[in-house]
Amino acid sequence: MAAKLARVEFWYEFASTYSYPAAMRAGRLAGAAGVELVWRPFLLAPIFGAQGWNDSPFNIYPVKGRYMWRDLARICEADGLALNMPVRFPQNGLKAARLAILGAGESWAPAFTRAVYEANFARQQDIADDGVLAGILQALGLDPLDVVMRAYAPENKAKLKAQSDEAIAKGIFGAPSFVVDGELFWGNDRLEQALAWAQRRGQS
Amino acid sequence: MAAKLARVEFWYEFASTYSYPAAMRAGRLAGAAGVELVWRPFLLAPIFGAQGWNDSPFNIYPVKGRYMWRDLARICEADGLALNMPVRFPQNGLKAARLAILGAGESWAPAFTRAVYEANFARQQDIADDGVLAGILQALGLDPLDVVMRAYAPENKAKLKAQSDEAIAKGIFGAPSFVVDGELFWGNDRLEQALAWAQRRGQS
Numbered sequence: 517m518a519a520k521l522a523r524v525e526f527w528y529e530f531a532s533t534y535s536y537p538a539a540m541r542a543g544r545l546a547g548a549a550g551v552e553l554v555w556r557p558f559l560l561a562p563i564f565g566a567q568g569w570n571d572s573p574f575n576i577y578p579v580k581g582r583y584m585w586r587d588l589a590r591i592c593e594a595d596g597l598a599l600n601m602p603v604r605f606p607q608n609g610l611k612a613a614r615l616a617i618l619g620a621g622e623s624w625a626p627a628f629t630r631a632v633y634e635a636n637f638a639r640q641q642d643i644a645d646d647g648v649l650a651g652i653l654q655a656l657g658l659d660p661l662d663v664v665m666r667a668y669a670p671e672n673k674a675k676l677k678a679q680s681d682e683a684i685a686k687g688i689f690g691a692p693s694f695v696v697d698g699e700l701f702w703g704n705d706r707l708e709q710a711l712a713w714a715q716r717r718g719q720s
Numbered sequence: 721m722a723a724k725l726a727r728v729e730f731w732y733e734f735a736s737t738y739s740y741p742a743a744m745r746a747g748r749l750a751g752a753a754g755v756e757l758v759w760r761p762f763l764l765a766p767i768f769g770a771q772g773w774n775d776s777p778f779n780i781y782p783v784k785g786r787y788m789w790r791d792l793a794r795i796c797e798a799d800g801l802a803l804n805m806p807v808r809f810p811q812n813g814l815k816a817a818r819l820a821i822l823g824a825g826e827s828w829a830p831a832f833t834r835a836v837y838e839a840n841f842a843r844q845q846d847i848a849d850d851g852v853l854a855g856i857l858q859a860l861g862l863d864p865l866d867v868v869m870r871a872y873a874p875e876n877k878a879k880l881k882a883q884s885d886e887a888i889a890k891g892i893f894g895a896p897s898f899v900v901d902g903e904l905f906w907g908n909d910r911l912e913q914a915l916a917w918a919q920r921r922g923q924s
């Protein structure tokens with residue numbers, strides 16, 4: 517029998533602060549661990565909305581929000597990542613998520629995802645701005661007009677909706693989250709644990 | 721000049737699930753790191769109440785609660801700790817906290833704290849039950865009647881109230897939390913980082 521493929525699903529939302537350091541290191545760590553990483557953008561707004569939140573919990577609970585920014589600053593410093601307060605928080609990541617889910621089927625999702633997080637959390641750019649997104653696509657050697665048209669087509673929009681529904685079905689309630697064969701890990705600080713879990717499953 | 725003493729404050733609440741693995745390893749890790757650990761029991765109820773919660777957020781948000789129990793089970797398994805669903809969740813840790821804050825001034829807080837967490841999360845005992853608490857004190861070689869009378873005296877009750885107010889003043893919003901010279905770390909998974917922070921401060 518063939519060995520099971522060690523695989524981790526990386527669930528992320530472009531507005532999510534802790535998804536930024538996760539996105540910047542997940543590919544590198546998965547590669548080093550010999551684990552396949554599946555990039556799965558989704559939307560948190562419907563999940564938060566179902567809990568009665570119409571804003572980020574970090575805004576609703578300011579004491580927790582203050583801690584989060586300080587904690588994130590320590591993490592970014594340790595990881596060598598730039599961090600500058602976004603133009604607004606949370607940003608609207610809907611367009612970027614539609615693009616990323618298209619890119620996940622076309623191999624450019626990882627580089628696109630990292631560039632969007634840098635735009636949001638390092639470069640203080642508006643990630644809902646069509647010009648910002650076009651610039652990122654162009655830098656990746658893609659044709660922005662072609663990509664955007666396909667990303668905003670009904671079937672791709674439906675794909676993002678279905679993926680966000682799947683997140684709920686998998687018990688996901690925050691980002692980043694990692695899923696290994698139905699086992700859920702929540703938070704940037706659980707990435708190593710998720711990779712180790714996948715390695716053990718791959719060997720069994 | 722004398723070197724600054726490397727010191728970490730360990731803030732915990734007896735009802736808090738993640739405080740259990742933290743309490744079971746904090747003393748050992750701090751000892752190995754050469755860092756002084758200050759045991760600081762406090763109450764989360766007033767903090768949660770100020771956010772409009774009259775129950776644990778893990779009960780208010782069941783999806784998050786389900787994840788927490790699974791995550792805690794993985795942590796306890798990795799740490800070699802027994803975990804059995806408490807008789808109720810959250811338990812009322814007021815009496816135990818009054819005892820622990822007395823013990824913090826008398827050297828028996830660490831052993832007492834660990835025993836209460838085991839009673840709650842491993843042995844399915846009611847930690848608000850006077851008999852359970854007396855049994856723990858007795859096993860530590862203490863006179864339960866003497867200790868309880870001093871713990872429930874007005875000045876010791878006031879001490880716990882003041883300590884819980886101090887937690888709020890320090891920006892603490894959950895447990896366990898670690899504080900190093902005003903720098904806040906939240907969560908069992910931040911213990912190592914807090915100890916490393918204290919070591920660097922101690923060397924500077």
